Amino acid sequence: MLLLAGCSGWQSALDPKGPAAGELAWLIWFFTALCTAVWLLVMAVLITPLARRPAPLGDLLVLDAAAERSKMRIVVAALAATALILVGLTLLSYFANRTLAAIGSDAALTIRVTGHQWWWEVRYENDQPNRILTTANEIHIPAGEPVRLVVTSTDVIHSFWVPNLSGKLDLIPGHENVLDLKADKPGVYRGQCAEFCGAQHANMSTFIVAEPRPVFDAWLNDQLRPAVAPASGEAKAGHDLFLKRPCVMCHKIGGTIAGGTVAPDLTHIASRQTLAAGTLAMSRGNLAAWIADPQGIKPGAHMPVVGLNGDELNAIVAYLEGLK
Amino acid sequence: MSSADLAHERDLAQQRAAAQKGDLAPEHDGPRDTGLDDASLDRWLARTWQTAPGIIGALSSVDHKIVARRYLITAFFFLCLGGLSAVAMRIQLSGPERGLIGPDRYNQLFTMHGVTMMFLFAVPIVQATGIYLVPLMVGTRNIAFPRLNAFSFWIYLSGGLFAWVSFALDMAPDVGWFSYVPLSGPEFGPGKRSDVWAQMITYTEVSSLAVAVATIVTVLKQRAPGMSLDKIPLYVWAMLVTSFVIVFAMPAVMITSTFLILDRLVGTHIFNPAEGGDVLLFQHLFWFFGHPEVYIIFLPATGMVSSVIAAFARRPVFGYLGMVLSLISVGFLSFGLWVHHMFATGLPKLGASFFTASSMLIAIPNGLQIFCWLATLWDGKPIVRTPLLFVFGFFFTFVAGGLTGVMLASVPLDLQVHDTYFVVAHFHYVLIGGSVFPLLGATYFWFPKITGRIMNERLGRWHFWLAFIGFNAAFFPMHIVGLWGMPRRVYTYPAELGWGNINLFITAGAVVLFLSFVLFTINLVHSALRGAPAGDNPWNAGTLEWATMSPPPNYNFAHIPVVTHAEPLWAERDTLPVATGLRVDVRELVISTVAEAHPDVREKSATPSIWPLFAALAVGATFLYSIFSPWAVVWGAGPIAITLIGWFWPKGDPEDEE
Numbered sequence: 015m016l017l018l019a020g021c022s023g024w025q026s027a028l029d030p031k032g033p034a035a036g037e038l039a040w041l042i043w044f045f046t047a048l049c050t051a052v053w054l055l056v057m058a059v060l061i062t063p064l065a066r067r068p069a070p071l072g073d074l075l076v077l078d079a080a081a082e083r084s085k086m087r088i089v090v091a092a093l094a095a096t097a098l099i100l101v102g103l104t105l106l107s108y109f110a111n112r113t114l115a116a117i118g119s120d121a122a123l124t125i126r127v128t129g130h131q132w133w134w135e136v137r138y139e140n141d142q143p144n145r146i147l148t149t150a151n152e153i154h155i156p157a158g159e160p161v162r163l164v165v166t167s168t169d170v171i172h173s174f175w176v177p178n179l180s181g182k183l184d185l186i187p188g189h190e191n192v193l194d195l196k197a198d199k200p201g202v203y204r205g206q207c208a209e210f211c212g213a214q215h216a217n218m219s220t221f222i223v224a225e226p227r228p229v230f231d232a233w234l235n236d237q238l239r240p241a242v243a244p245a246s247g248e249a250k251a252g253h254d255l256f257l258k259r260p261c262v263m264c265h266k267i268g269g270t271i272a273g274g275t276v277a278p279d280l281t282h283i284a285s286r287q288t289l290a291a292g293t294l295a296m297s298r299g300n301l302a303a304w305i306a307d308p309q310g311i312k313p314g315a316h317m318p319v320v321g322l323n324g325d326e327l328n329a330i331v332a333y334l335e336g337l338k
Numbered sequence: 339m340s341s342a343d344l345a346h347e348r349d350l351a352q353q354r355a356a357a358q359k360g361d362l363a364p365e366h367d368g369p370r371d372t373g374l375d376d377a378s379l380d381r382w383l384a385r386t387w388q389t390a391p392g393i394i395g396a397l398s399s400v401d402h403k404i405v406a407r408r409y410l411i412t413a414f415f416f417l418c419l420g421g422l423s424a425v426a427m428r429i430q431l432s433g434p435e436r437g438l439i440g441p442d443r444y445n446q447l448f449t450m451h452g453v454t455m456m457f458l459f460a461v462p463i464v465q466a467t468g469i470y471l472v473p474l475m476v477g478t479r480n481i482a483f484p485r486l487n488a489f490s491f492w493i494y495l496s497g498g499l500f501a502w503v504s505f506a507l508d509m510a511p512d513v514g515w516f517s518y519v520p521l522s523g524p525e526f527g528p529g530k531r532s533d534v535w536a537q538m539i540t541y542t543e544v545s546s547l548a549v550a551v552a553t554i555v556t557v558l559k560q561r562a563p564g565m566s567l568d569k570i571p572l573y574v575w576a577m578l579v580t581s582f583v584i585v586f587a588m589p590a591v592m593i594t595s596t597f598l599i600l601d602r603l604v605g606t607h608i609f610n611p612a613e614g615g616d617v618l619l620f621q622h623l624f625w626f627f628g629h630p631e632v633y634i635i636f637l638p639a640t641g642m643v644s645s646v647i648a649a650f651a652r653r654p655v656f657g658y659l660g661m662v663l664s665l666i667s668v669g670f671l672s673f674g675l676w677v678h679h680m681f682a683t684g685l686p687k688l689g690a691s692f693f694t695a696s697s698m699l700i701a702i703p704n705g706l707q708i709f710c711w712l713a714t715l716w717d718g719k720p721i722v723r724t725p726l727l728f729v730f731g732f733f734f735t736f737v738a739g740g741l742t743g744v745m746l747a748s749v750p751l752d753l754q755v756h757d758t759y760f761v762v763a764h765f766h767y768v769l770i771g772g773s774v775f776p777l778l779g780a781t782y783f784w785f786p787k788i789t790g791r792i793m794n795e796r797l798g799r800w801h802f803w804l805a806f807i808g809f810n811a812a813f814f815p816m817h818i819v820g821l822w823g824m825p826r827r828v829y830t831y832p833a834e835l836g837w838g839n840i841n842l843f844i845t846a847g848a849v850v851l852f853l854s855f856v857l858f859t860i861n862l863v864h865s866a867l868r869g870a871p872a873g874d875n876p877w878n879a880g881t882l883e884w885a886t887m888s889p890p891p892n893y894n895f896a897h898i899p900v901v902t903h904a905e906p907l908w909a910e911r912d913t914l915p916v917a918t919g920l921r922v923d924v925r926e927l928v929i930s931t932v933a934e935a936h937p938d939v940r941e942k943s944a945t946p947s948i949w950p951l952f953a954a955l956a957v958g959a960t961f962l963y964s965i966f967s968p969w970a971v972v973w974g975a976g977p978i979a980i981t982l983i984g985w986f987w988p989k990g991d992p993e994d995e996e
Contacts, residue, residue, distance in 0.1 A: 025823035025835060027754040038754050042821070045751060049741035056737050059712050060730065069718030074652055074880070074908045085656060085716065089709045096705045100698040100744070107748035108691050114750055115687060131526075170521040171617065173682055173757060177823045181753025184683045186618065187520060188611025191684035204835075208757045208825045209682075210514050212521055213441045216828035292832075313441055 118194020213314025219292025240269025252333025409466030452515030477562030492954030497541025576641030728779030735771025760820025791869030811847025880905030
């Protein structure tokens with residue numbers, strides 16, 4: 015038990031940080047305790063005869079009728095107890111499900127999460143089209159408020175799972191699923207794709223960043239602005255290279271002619287904490303490494319190797335690094 | 339004695355008298371076993387039922403014992419391959435961000451591990467055990483449809499080789515053993531990898547269906563006179579129910595794999611949402627097979643547990659009727675739970691809750707079986723030998739796995755642990771604990787019958803403790819790491835999540851488990867060559883397979899036994915009553931009635947033939963070709979038809995002429 019509590023981390027079902035995960039952690043502990051008790055009881059009954067004397071060896075088919083009858087009564091009683099426990103657990107699980115369903119009934123914020131091999135497209139819905147925000151992999155939410163995630167996929171099936179906040183839900187092409195979740199306190203919660211989705215299933219992570227409402231609003235307004243203009247000569251060169259090279263075919267940078275939508279939106283890439291769906295921490299070095307050798311870092315990923323010389327690589331990194 | 343018992347005794351006496359008068363067969367058309375002395379009876383029968391010497395003879399064999407031995411050895415071979423692939427994966431996962439195996443190879447490895455263990459090891463080995471034991475336990479001379487049985491083995495062998503040769507060629511499936519679309523579909527599964535999955539399914543399911551049909555007919559129509567439904571050994575009941583489950587479940591997966599290959603090869607859009615198809619249809623079809631599959635593997639193991647417990651507790655299993663009813667109800671209920679594999683797909687909440695209830699419900703008949711076994715063992719200290727040790731290991735692990743299964747049945751709880759290592763832990767507890775441990779116990783138990791030699795007890799105990807400790811060390815911590823958030827099917831994980839140490843521990847456990855199987859292999863070889871002679875009935879068990887020699891002669895029984903009790907060898911200590919009147923110059927069986935097992939007619943049993951092998955080659959080649967072109971079905975039809983004509987060519991028996 016100590017071991018479990020001590021090591022639970024930032025991606026753990028046993029360390030709940032929201033009402034859904036809290037309800038589920040309670041359910042997990044309750045089921046575990048009950049099942050352990052049943053298991054111990056069965057093992058005790060199994061092992062007891064080993065400590066006894068061997069039964070007298072008479073005719074193997076002549077059984078003590080009275081003993082058999084009392085055994086029958088005990089077996090029937092055990093069966094009834096089993097049935098009762100199972101009915102109890104079924105009801106418990108049904109009501110827990112209802113509690114979970116009630117969490118997001120008044121969610122003000124709807125975020126559309128679309129799975130791609132192997133990254134997450136995140137779109138903040140809004141009635142005003144100019145306030146719709148598209149970003150990737152990192153999901154900011156206001157702490158203490160329920161949010162509604164509408165999840166789907168355009169390629170294969172993925173599953174969205176941030177265990178500290180909630181159970182998982184599949185992203186299925188042709189289907190839309192709804193997951194409501196809430197983080198009680200500000201914090202960063204790690205999540206990971208939970209349905210096998212191909213070569214880089216292992217490196218398809220996401221982060222939920224829960225912030226106080228004012229911080230969240232400021233972040234959202236920040237993200238809605240187009241990309242900042244390159245500050246240095248090197249960054250300017252990087253900007254020009256980005257638009258001339260294949261980068262522009264897949265990626266979007268708001269405020270430039272780069273408008274690709276098959277890969278993550280890079281308008282504010284430097285404001286994110288990680289690269290390549292949680293594979294690398296965001297840093298100048300990692301940016302350069304990722305652009306130079308995506309297949310070495312994430313074999314099978316759809317980002318191709320773009321032939322760049324050292325200066326070109328530095329220029330592009332300098333440009334992207336400035337996209338806060 | 340009650341009047342019912344008296345009436346029963348009278349019936350049996352009439353049966354015996356009828357059998358001795360030769361009423362089974364009014365026409366006298368050849369030498370009978372009546373009146374022959376033991377030595378000349380043995381000479382006649384051994385010649386009639388023999389497998390011809392030489393390579394052609396071996397390839398033509400239809401003896402259920404020979405076919406079963408081949409099945410068992412092949413399944414053991416695939417177990418080794420599946421085990422080695424598990425060890426390779428565990429080494430890759432022993433620490434964070436290890437680079438031993440890349441994602442492409444790793445994904446093939448876990449797919450081949452799952453596919454091999456489910457389709458090439460678990461189902462074939464439980465069926466193979468049935469092919470060997472069921473005809474002996476019901477007291478007949480061969481399995482029903484012996485040529486179909488031989489055919490099934492060749493198909494199974496070619497399917498298994500096909501899968502592993504494609505692994506060697508780096509074209510093994512890499513989408514998991516359930517191969518979900520669209521990942522396995524034409525758009526996201528390039529190359530031939532998913533086609534290999536789809537056709538390997540078809541091979542193994544054809545063979546599995548063939549064995550199921552043969553087993554059902556053997557149990558229902560070839561039981562020894564007097565073995566009415568309430569005297570069938572529990573193991574045979576388990577195989578009968580399993581075979582019915584196979585007959586109803588396997589077609590679902592064959593349809594799934596055929597739809598998949600049609601989407602890939604012909605361009606149908608059954609699973610393509612862009613053209614009105616649905617990806618969830620695949621999951622429903624697959625799990626409609628996939629959940630019963632678990633019980634296909636588990637139910638035969640319950641039969642083995644019953645056999646071992648009865649022998650070592652030295653009494654019949656408590657609650658025969660309850661045991662049989664729970665087997666049947668598990669068989670039915672197993673078809674009503676498939677949706678609990680799909681709780682995370684966003685089903686309507688009330689509908690999902692229904693499947694919580696049905697999943698919980700199946701714990702009741704399973705619980706009943708556990709309680710009955712406990713009641714059987716309760717009378718006093720049983721004889722503790724290696725087979726019983728494995729049965730204790732079964733209780734320890736299977737009950738734990740069953741209870742985590744109850745946890746998974748809860749929709750909300752499942753949403754946290756679904757597709758994590760918690761589930762990996764759960765199903766290994768259920769499958770290794772629930773099926774492999776009983777199988778190992780069964781190996782120690784029936785090895786003397788198959789080889790005539792007893793397995794080494796000391797090595798056996800070492801094997802058990804190593805396997806038991808290694809298994810729990812490897813799989814218990816997986817529950818914890820799953821709750822800590824580790825998803826299954828990841829080829830690596832980052833160091834900062836803190837899963838490194840526990841994964842290293844798991845790998846150490848897996849190595850111990852693997853070593854226990856090395857020890858097991860040594861014991862098998864050593865005991866087969868040097869083991870102590872077993873005698874007919876080394877455990878003093880009660881069922882019919884122990885009534886004949888070890889190993890059994892090719893004709894199984896010199897005379898067909900007449901059964902008076904569910905444990906015939908305990909009821910008739912000295913000599914088993916027998917039925918006579920069968921011809922000894924041709925292969926003849928007693929066909930009995932379904933419920934009461936009254937002897938009904940004499941029936942010929944098929945003779946050895948090379949055609950099942952040819953038919954399997956033709957069918958196998960068609961399947962192989964069909965991963966490349968749908969025209970395989972057209973070009974394959976001719977050769978298959980020719981081999982089937984050879985197979986069924988009339989032999990000139992009066993019966994065939996009619």
